[in-house]
Amino acid sequence: MPFRLEPAAIEQRVQNLEQGVKDHQAQTAAQFNSLSQQIANLSTKLDERAKIPWPALGVMLSFLTVIGGLVWYPVKTDLDRHGRVMEKMQDELITSKEVEYRLGTSGQRRDDWQRSAEDRMRRNEARIDDVTKMIVPRGEHEEKWRSNDRQFTDTQRQLDEIKKAYSDLYSPRDALTNLQRRLEDVERRLALAQQQADAARAQRP
Helix, strand or coil, X not given: CCCCCCHHHHHHHHHHHHHHHHHHHHHHHHHHHHHHHHHHHHHHHHXXXXXXXXXXXXXXXXXXXXXXXXXXXXXXXXXXXXXXXXXXXXXXXXXHHHHHHHHHHHHHXXXXXXXXHHHHHXXXXXXXXXXXXXXXXXXXXXXXXXXXXXXXXXXHHHHHHHXXXXXXXXXXXXXXXXXXXXXXXXXXXXXXHHHHHHHHHHCCC
């Protein structure tokens, strides 16, 4: 997983790298200046003696070449390493535009989710209201059941009265025939009322 650095930490590391490069450059320049001064002093002495000591000069040049290589190699190595580190940091650095884009994207997603949740809540509340309106209160059911009971009682009373009236006014056969017809009618009414009562009780919660 690539590491992430804060902008302030990245800036501090870059400054440290630049300072390290400057220090190496200053040390290298000081060493080259010292060597140049030694060469100048040597040249002055050689001029004073009016002769060129080629062997000594060759040894000095070889020595300077070795010293220069030894001094320059660590500097070059550090510069290459710092360059690779800075390139890696540059590749993995999150720019301010990218941060703004990600923040904007996450904010848009949050707003979309909030709007979707609010829509679902409104739909659920509307469904609850519809179901509530469709539910018949228990008091209405009880009133309907009491009405059915009163209707059964009244029907039974009428049936008893009819039986008594026909038994007094007609001959036994006529009374029985008439009574049979009325009984069938009453039984149909009772059956219908019973069906309505059963349906009402089936709806009881």
